[in-house]
Amino acid sequence: MRTEPKAGRWDWLFHRLDREPQRPTHIDVPRMTRHRAALFGATLAFYLAIVWLVVTTSWLVRLDWQVMFFRPYQQWSHIHAFVDYYVVLGQRGPTAVMVAAWLGWRSWRQHTLRPLLTLGASLLLLNLTVGAAKIGMGRLGPHYATVIGSNEMGMGGDIFPSGHTANAVVTWGILAYLASTPRARRWLSALSAVVALGVGMSTVYLGTHWLSDVLLGWAAGLLILLALPWAEPPIARAEAWILDLRDRRRARTTGTVPAPAAPVTAPVRLKPRPAATAQDETAAAARDTLTAARAARAPAFLAPGPHTARSERTPVTPAGSRRPPHPERLPRSTATRPLTNGG
DSSP, rough: OOOOOOOOHHHHHHHHHHHHHHOOOSOOOOOOOHHHHHHHHHHHHHHHHHHHHHTTTTTTHHHHHHHHHHHHHHHHHHGGGHHHHHHHHHHHHHHHHHHHHHHHHHHHHHHOOOHHHHHHHHHHHHHHHHHHHOOOOOOOOGGGGSSSTTOOTOOOOOOOOOHHHHHHHHHHHHHHOOOEEEEEHHHHHHHHHHHHHHHHHHHHHTSSHHHHHHHHHHHOOOOOOGGGGGGGHHHHHHHHHHHHHHHHHHHHHHHHOOOOOOOOOOOOOOOOOOOOOOHHEEEEEHHHHHHHHHSSSSSTSSOOOOOOOGSSSSSOOOOOOSOOOOOOOOOTTTTTOOTTOOO
């Protein structure tokens, strides 16, 4: 007896994924709206405020030292093993591979390079901005601190802002940014926020970052996500260039010439015609009279004289014909037809 295999969880998942349409038209590209611009400005102000509080060795630096002396990894040592694995969600290598695999499948399924190019643009911005801030401020971490109560700035370190936290915000937040529907975007935004919050607090728990490092990492990652709509035009141009390069290579391989893209031209605005004057009306009437006279004149290529019927024309044997001549043949007008049956 032969039985059908039962569908497991993965079969159901892939069945759901296969229902995603190709080249979906309902996906909208986010734009830099007023609300997003206001959030960007507020996040940038928060970023600068954190930097200023640390540089001036304010109450935030004292809070950093208090949390460090509290040693959370000793207070809650039973979750140390879990936190060691959880913090991997903020490492750039593993998370970039996982998210790139998912976005690569989406790019192949939807026949567009935008998901992968958006991920690449966000990681590029992350490396440039966060890397430059780390090197520029040179803050030491809690395990390498030298003077109690100091901000440890300019000491050659590279932990301010937290790269794990910023990477978690950008890498998992890009899934919400590229979501197809508003509902999916809301759920993925909440999920990425929880993951980024947990990664940041995990670094504080392990003692690898100050609390202010995590705050600045959250702000740095959020700034990149909010600024992505400004990168959409370069992403679109890069996608068009890559697809054009692919078509050219394919054309060279197959020996065919790709059809050139239709040039985009600006609409031509016609100027309104001025009102006709009496002189213009007289010239137009003269042109109409001349045109009517030319139309009434007989064409030069027609033979002059009255038109003859076909029955009155003399039959002519074509030149080079194989039919023998018939000198006794008479024209149809003079030929007599024999009468039969008295008719």
